[in-house]
Amino acid sequence: MPRAWRLPTWMRSAAYLVFGACLGVGGTFGLQQWQNAGEESPVVQTPNKQNRQPRTLVMDLLLQGDPVLGKPSAPITIVEFSDYQCPYCRRFQQQVFPKLKREFIDEGLVRLIHKDLPLPFHQQAETSAAVARCAEQQDAFWPVHQALYDQQSCLECRGPIAIAVAAGLNGDELDRCLRQPAILEAVRSNRSESTLHDISATPTFVIGPTIGRDRHRGQIVEGALPWPQFKSLIEQQLKKASLDAKR
Template identity: 50%
Template sequence: MHISHRSVVGCLAGVALGIGSTVIVQRLQEQRLPQPGESQSRPIPALTSPLLLKGEPALGDATAPLTIVEFSDFECSYCRRFHEQVMPQLKSEYIDTGLIRFVHKDLPLPFHPHALPAAAAARCASEQNSYWDLYAALFDQQNCLNCKGVLAIAAEEELNTAALQACMERKSTVALINANRSEASLHNISATPTFVIGPTQSDGSLDGRVIEGALPWSTFKSTIDEALREVPRN
């Protein structure tokens, strides 16, 4: 899990769920466990208003009982861990079965030089009906973002890279990503990945619980099942 913070040159990882969770602060090659009683140096994320979901990339049934929003960074190693270890089971057991709608929001962190172009490329792939294909490829080839670049990865997915690059350079594309960043900041969301889980709303918004970190599948699953039990049934 990575954190965007002015005084942090590195990333924060761990699971911030429940009592006894461990937070790891990583600065370059130094890792330090917080000491007992040590105060939190940043505000705790919580929604101050519903998230706006209209126009964001989404998987699953729009009328699914539960919606999960991820704030993610394509260069974040913990986001890749979620993509590799959790997303396949989440998709097969909950998204494909109509129980969950999964929505992506971009939170490219400033110390990741390839995160913003990757976010722009993925959004622009939507114009070629290939958002989720490039989403997966960018995480699968995260270690190649530096040596290949996003356009080369997109070319391997048979995308029109000239059209993709033209879209990536539009001010409107960057504006969409910056709107996600601003929304995250409003709710004190600065870590990637961060998830918001709540009942699906017909007005295209989401209010719910904020969870930080690349949780193991067993924990993520139990959190989802608890949230599903709390969804009002007609």
């Protein structure tokens, strides 16, 4: 009887290393999942996060230069760390963000700040983040941000630059912007900041009272929660901010 075919030892070892790296990064890619397909299902954290208790930042996040949506005077600020190739970031953007914008941001109750956390095993994530940052120079960050998530499955085949140009960016201006070292430096600075604060999953949100234009701290929420849970967290923070304001 012929022997069963097996991968060479070095190939098996390499596969284990790659799999281990994906687990160790702590990103929700391929690991974080909803219990059911419905919107009401809660998110399940990655294995290395299961026993982690809710926590609050002990140091401020620095917000200067990061894309912002909403009024500076909003009582609550939410900082989102996300990756353009993360499927759960896309789920948040498509299922939760429209309701968040309509019910809280447009009403002046929430200010949303975007920070980049491109995971190392997503080949187009860092370039996508740089493209979105360049879109801000053409006053088009949020439309391009949305387009990159809407066409996430095309990031590998078309590329983020083509997606951004199709969304309305000037290609020549985009090309010039992408040559600026400061663009990638901003993306990598966000990633370094996430490491400093022990934030490694995508998406991760820091939700808390607005304490200033350029700094923030608050409760850390990991994962793409369904809207009822996410809304409840915001309402709790709004209630707390209102009570604090009366003291």
